[in-house]
Amino acid sequence: MLTVALEQLRFFAYHGFYAEEGVLGNDFLLDIYVSFPEPEQVEALAETVNYAALYDIAREAMVVPQPLLEQVVYDISDLIHRRFPNISQTKVALRKMNPPMGAEIRNSLVVLEKNY
Template sequence: MDKIIVKDMMFYGYHGLYPEENKLGQRFTVSVELMTALKKAGETDDMNDSIHYGQVYQLVQKIVEGEAKNLVEAVAEDIAHQLFDQFDKLEACTVKVDKPGPPIPGYYDKVAIEITRERQDYA
């Protein structure tokens, strides 16, 4: 399967379980892999035969910078669901949400979740 990869998009959001996360916010990094057939787009050189990654960025930005959620899992699920709603050519996607420096004890760079969904998951 062909892929469009939009990697390490950065946004500022207010997602988390703790009140300080909802009040102060923090940076989130999101990457998506969009599985779709790209042969026709490669042959026609026509954007209508592909998925516009500028529109993908705007969709992800609206979600991450929008309504606060308790879990990054919910953020990723919302992104996947809306990607399928907006892009008919999308067959499957992987969404990774990184949360650098969450307010939990320990030494680490970040926590992250990654989900993979297929169009049939939302049928």
């Protein structure tokens, strides 16, 4: 199995359940891991997963405000699998930095791991 990943992609977005989150926005960190059957040799980009394309998929999903982070990671995973059907596993982790909870907390975290 070969894995390609992007870690700690930074986005400012408007995801959140509470109305003020849709107005104020927040900082997010996103990790994406994709695994697929290992080719015998990797000599061309078509034989692997283009991580620039992974970034484009993430950016596309992050600009659409969602009330739940669970939906964001599901959308990203789904978009990745549709673009790269040879992928056998995705792991998408999304951190909301300083979530508005009335407590001192660095981040909340939602992780979705899918096998295809």
